[in-house]
């Protein structure tokens with residue numbers, strides 16, 4: 001027997017329709033690339049998104065065609081997203097921080113027909129444009145007055161381009177399982193692989209992400225997505241904020257601590273989200289200038305492990321709740337979030353931090369398991385770790401054009417490449433990337449745990465731990481440290497600080513100090529580059 005409910009397809013542009021109908025006056029505020037703050041509303045965003053869709057159709061863009069955006073978070077970028085979706089086309093967010101060769105590879109692999117971009121990236125694109133084979137036109141997110149002279153093919157100012165149509169247009173009809181968006185994984189090994197979201201997966205993921213135990217969004221919130229649209233769908237915020245009538249504050253190109261603080265303060269932001277490196281800059285600015293965050297209620301931190309010291313600072317010094325979350329491009333992207341369940345809400349300060357340091361429990365629509373290398377399931381006891389695998393309607397079942405082959409196990413689970421343990425309450429803790437874990441004498445040492453402990457030392461700005469080959473133990477940990485500006489750290493003092501906080505055999509065999517630790521395009525520590533740099537490093541213990 002079938003249900004007798006309507007087939008109301010879960011397509012993304014219904015989100016902006018709802019926002020315009022129910023929350024039409026809610027604001028979208030942007031620090032524009034040209035400089036000034038620009039304010040608009042969901043009603044206006046929808047109107048102009050219809051123009052984008054109509055204009056794309058006029059340019060011959062058909063359902064399923066890919067339209068690239070390489071742009072900061074701005075109101076124009078948001079309009080473009082909904083316009084592309086409403087034309088039945090597929091937005092392809094391109095991360096400008098990728099190497100030029102990777103940019104060329106992914107734009108060609110996705111066969112993008114149009115590239116929409118910011119003034120910032122015009123010089124970069126001019127350098128590689130002759131290799132972007134399928135791009136027919138470049139739309140620059142600006143107006144006539146700011147349009148630069150450029151060699152980019154058929155380049156046009158966005159405002160001029162959409163002014164050529166009247167906006168009397170109906171969204172192009174697509175099915176909920178049709179492709180909506182694309183984002184390539186950063187491909188630390190091999191070529192980047194294309195993740196293809198459907199309308200349905202985006203809508204379901206955004207519904208799940210907005211729930212009270214995850215982002216907890218409502219029309220009373222003002223949300224600042226520092227995490228870019230090109231980093232895994234800005235963790236759902238371009239959908240989940242309008243869906244719930246939350247206002248958006250878009251930071252444009254300025255993501256430094258001073259600029260972000262200005263926006264948080266001036267526009268009374270209540271919820272924000274970004275990777276830990278962004279928050280390191282913000283916290284440094286707050287501390288140096290003795291600033292407060294009276295309006296901010298919650299901060300979502302993910303993309304890499306959030307250090308305990310960061311959670312503590314936000315909560316104890318500024319009264320801002322941290323939600324530590326984990327996910328990946330292949331998961332739309334949120335997989336888990338660290339809201340405090342009633343069972344742990346009464347715990348004392350340190351015990352609560354123990355829970356919050358974990359990456360949280362799976363959100364509705366995500367199922368997870370941990371297995372050994374042979375695929376045998378491991379218990380949820382908070383100790384036993386294994387490969388973390390996930391399934392759900394927002395999880396990839398294949399990469400674009402079949403790259404990487406069959407990526408699911410017999411039960412339909414996707415191997416995340418992360419190593420984790422899960423406790424009895426369902427809280428998951430990432431102990432490492434499978435390829436970064438340090439294998440010492442047949443046992444595993446978590447590089448992430450050591451890094452998080454090291455950054456709790458007052459003069460440490462950033463820490464990375466890699467495994468260095470060792471004649472007796474296979475590998476031993478090397479601790480790589482960036483000291484805070486103007487500070488000098490004695491190796492012995494730092495090691496003493498770690499003593500007793502980890503098992504003896506986890507203690508780093510050596511510490512080196514560097515000026516900078518390299519990061520990937522999505523803000524993660526580039527372990528591969530570090531391993532390369534310290535390839536010939538000889539640990540003092542290697543001679544023992």
Ligand code: ADP
Pocket residue numbers: 184185186187232301302303304305306324325326327328329330333359416417418430432433520522524
């Ligand atoms: P990339 O394209 O750089 O891989 P993703 O955002 O897809 O970008 O990266 C996903 C990976 O990031 C995860 O598999 C995990 O290793 C890491 N990650 C994400 N969030 C966290 C977190 N809160 N703690 C630890 N690692 C995380």
